[in-house]
Amino acid sequence: MSKRAFDKIKTGLDDARAYLDGTADKRRYRVYVPETMDVKKIRARLGLSQEAFAATYGFALSAVRDWEQGRRRPERSARILLKIVQKEPDAVTRALAR
Amino acid sequence: MSKRAFDKIKTGLDDARAYLDGTADKRRYRVYVPETMDVKKIRARLGLSQEAFAATYGFALSAVRDWEQGRRRPERSARILLKIVQKEPDAVTRALAR
DNA sequence: AGGACTATACGGCAATGCCGTAGTCCGTTC
DNA sequence: GAACGGACTACGGCATTGCCGTATAGTCCT
Known part of the structure; x- marks a missing residue:
């Protein structure tokens, strides 16, 4: 480094x-909110299918698809959330546990 | 480290x-994603103004206003993020720190 | 009274969310 | 090699939200 x-x-x-x-x-x-996110990369690192990724972190499957296919760009709140999923996935899981 | x-x-x-x-x-x-969120309450507990709340967690100020005034409902990703802000605000700060 | 800060209220366009469906690619199993 | 299920690409399409700006109102302080 x-x-x-x-x-x-x-x-x-x-x-x-x-x-x-x-x-x-x-x-x-x-805080700084990135304008673009490589959703596919974030998901790949977690080793999840689109469906499992969506179900695990609460995203709509259709949204994940749109993002990965470059059809739509995740909007601000989604980008922030994706950043957290990337850096602190456990925190997301804890926060959403019922 | x-x-x-x-x-x-x-x-x-x-x-x-x-x-x-x-x-x-x-x-x-x-995971379970709540359909509604009391944004004003979450923000109040953190003791931040709408502006500071937005700046600290990355939201658009206008969105926070719309949510608190009941004009619009935070969409799915935003609701998840709000839940994390509520339960683990530090995790959000860490993930968004430059 | 005047100013600074905070919040309410809302017009309005562009963009996304989300649903559904059809088609493709691939590894596996019969 | 044909059939099958899983994962993904691709996209039509409507409702809803994001986000911008601006005007108004309430509070506290000097």
């Missing part, structure tokens, strides 16, 4: 910690 | 492996 990459991650972690600590100004904190 | 962070990643990998191994049933697992 390059130093640059490390610094980037560290900055992110510092920001997150500052936020959680309440050190950061909650009014000014602003 | 902390041990805690490592364990988190490992847990994720273990889950993925469980899926691949067939230890977990890919087909039957299905």
Whole structure:
């Protein structure tokens, strides 16, 4: 890993910690939401079929298909959710457990 | 990297492996997605203004307004995300940190 | 009174969500 | 090799939401 990459991650972690600590100004904190997401890649890493992926994280199967086929782009909230599925899939599972 | 962070990643990998191994049933697992969400309540508990709430979790301010005013209902992915924000706000922050 | 902050209210177009169905590819089983 | 089921591509089509902007109202502070 390059130093640059490390610094980037560290900055992110510092920001997150500052936020959680309440050190950061909650009014000014602003997250970055990516404009595009490689849904197929995220799903592949989890080793799930489109159907299982949708059922596991709550997506509509039709939406997953549209996204993977490039027919439609996941809208903002979906992109955020996909990011969480990618980085912290367990958190999603816990939050949605009944 | 902390041990805690490592364990988190490992847990994720273990889950993925469980899926691949067939230890977990890919087909039957299905989460429940609520049809309605009390956005105002979720936000109130976090003690954030509409603007700060939107900026912190990535929502569009206009969407938050529409939801709270009962003008529109958050669609599926947004409802899932809201549930995660409610139950595991830190996970969202971590996933979206740069 | 004036200003800063927060929330309500809503017009309006573009875009997505979601449903359904038909067709393709592939590994497997008879 | 024909039949089968699973996974995926492709897409028509309507209802609904996303998201933009702007105007209005309430609250608190100086």
